[in-house]
Amino acid sequence: MAEVRFMIWRGDADRGEFQDYDTEITEGMVVLDAVHQIQAESAPDLAVRWNCKAGKCGSCSAEVNGNPRLMCMTRMSDLPFEAPITVEPIKAFPLVKDLVTDVSWNFEMKKRIKPFRPRPPDAEDGTWRFDQVDADRVQEFRKCIECFLCQNVCHVLREHHLHDEFIGPRYLVNVAALEMHPLDTENRLSELRSDQGIGYCNITKCCTKVCPEHITITDNAIIPLKERVVDEFYDPFRKLIRLVKR
């Protein structure tokens, strides 16, 4: 179809630069195909993380022409070929090598979230009953493939590096999925307000825009959680009750 020039970031934590690669693009190719082709043709040690190549595992996140994307779901035919196509690693996490970053921080954040705690079973056989509509709202959050693109674009993490104080949109969605789970009885609001730092989010919706699963992160997950936190801790009436109780 066409010979296309790529500029791919090569390097490690200490240094790196864009390197040029030319490769032949054929019908239907996605960026990940091109990266693999370059690997097989001329850069065998080019590091790239990938797995399913079907948009289901969330491994191949990168910035293509500056846009945070899953490489396996970015079609070459949607990109302009006139200028070289840049492919570089996501920015919110330390670089390991080439297109691979150290995302282990995310797995640590997940551990900080209190686990699911269901109400006692509804039926004698140990099972529960709830309606599909109650599942629907949470199923949206459970579509998350943990690609961390939302973490990558969140300015609290990307620009301000507040990784110690804020768990990021991915894990706010995770908390929302638990808090709104029809069977869950745990309360996670106090941590949300304190060490998970929900207050840092100023709802710019960057996360929602890049979500490859089209989860309405800000409107459906973060804002309702913020409201719950406000109700719990800043409602003057509740404050009064708490004072009286004390």
Next chain:
Amino acid sequence: MSRFAIHEYDVLVVGAGGAGLRAAIEAAAEEASVGIVCKSLLGKAHTVMAEGGVAAALSNVDDRDNWRVHFADTMRGGQYLNQPLMAELHARESPDRVRELEAWGALFDRTDDGRVLQRNFGGHQYPRLAHVGDRTGLEMIRTLQDHGIHQGIDVHMECTVLRLLKDGDRVVGAFAYERETGRFLVFRAKATVLATGGTGRAYRITSNSWEYTGDGHALAYEAGAELIDMEFVQFHPTGMIWPPSVRGILVTEGVRGEGGVLLNSEGERFMFEDIPELYRDSTADSPDEGWRYTQGDRDARRPPELLTRDHVARCILREVREGRGSPHGGAFLDIAWIRDKLPDGEAHIKRKLPSMYHQFKELADIDITQEAMEVGPTTHYVMGGVRVDSESQMSTSVPGLFAAGECGGGLHGANRLGGNSLSDLLVFGQRAGEYAAAFAADHPHGEIAEEAVEQAEREALAPLERTDGESPYALQEELEEAMQDLVGIVRSEKDMERGLEKVLELHERTRGVSAEGNRQYNPGWHTALDLPCLLVVSEAVTRAALLRKESRGAQFREDFPEKHAEFASVNSVVRKGASGEMEVRHVPVPELTAEQKQIIEEMG
């Protein structure tokens, strides 16, 4: 050995898909110290790609269902080559394993009265697959992951096991490398569970992710374990075929379960033309009856699109060969037509098959609510695996070594029913974890010979030290081509002999590959280290397929197109002979119990 980081566990689990995570959770619940090693990041294993659902006779949708029917369906699907006790345990225990997931937070789709909804699937007599739209695997792995990380299990991400380490006959540890740094690790373990999944990367067209290089199969084989039923490789009838770069990506059977039909270029529903004897009584004889079945009419029989996967795959090939294929060499799968039947058809399709809608829209520019998909067979699953004891999942020949999920063999016989793999990995993951923990409680740590570790290290580093060898990528591609063309869906002695020759030649050439660059996150080097596993698996598939001179289940041989009584109740067993050569033989399928026999007589 002091050069290596050493980790010590009661139970080491290799692989963190559904089976590995379930095994690790169970072993930890039995108070074992547990380490789990995964080739990718946690939660990204191939299980995420499972779409249709998990088979369990919960009888929430049809109260005629029970474990006996599930057992009979599984045995029929496997052409009675299944290990009968595994099939029975699987059918009996899968409902509890699914309910347990709900207790850990999984959110399955609901029935009108609020219970877990179940859908129809090929080969299952009643609606049996608990599901979450068409992303059941993601729901399962996330549930197991989110539960598992609070059980005190150590997780070694992006870490690949290269060799099992032995003390006498027993497996007592493993040698591995970390992807990120290229550093080597030694694991000491009282018991080791292999849960590495399948082998699809040996073929060019596959639905499998890059990890599926048969590591567990090959590690076990090299450690002296037997592999069973390796000739049976499942080709899923519906993979994407266009554009070329997405060729092989799975199109869930759920599309057909929801009413999708297969059409040839002349617009005919060709599946009605060839219905195997074994399924004639249970298959619809008109399109209308088939449609009613998909909509839950209990008196209707299933449409022929939901016949077993091997049969549907061959029917598609027949249409293509006889000149009635779709433009890119497959068949049309049409779900859009149900808009004529359902008032809210378009929304219904999007709700029931959201990731299929998404996948076709983004990768092929096709709106499946408006037009048909083009599909064709893709390598999907290997029924063969490590030969294990049916109850404990311990290798029949290597103590301390367990296998579960796709990497274990025996449950599915000659062919697997859709939905039975997710239940397989839960049921036998749980069992492997339980019995591995028990084994660890009864056995002290073994001794690891320094020499074995050093030899493994030398072999692993060799590709980096060579400078003028062949490219590992090129060799893998050659292997994929050979297996696809010569040991694929339609097989013959002549082709397979050539295939075997090629595999053996590649074995030799692999000893001379070189990988450029250093040890840090170097995919060329990783590919060089995956190759030996792929070659063991390819050789095992080919040798076992040559020995079975008949067509049965997933194996179709054009030189022996019929079933033969001689092969009706034998399993192939592959092992490494004393001289290092691969040996393959047939062993009888275990006898059925009186109860099993009765069930099969009634419903088989």
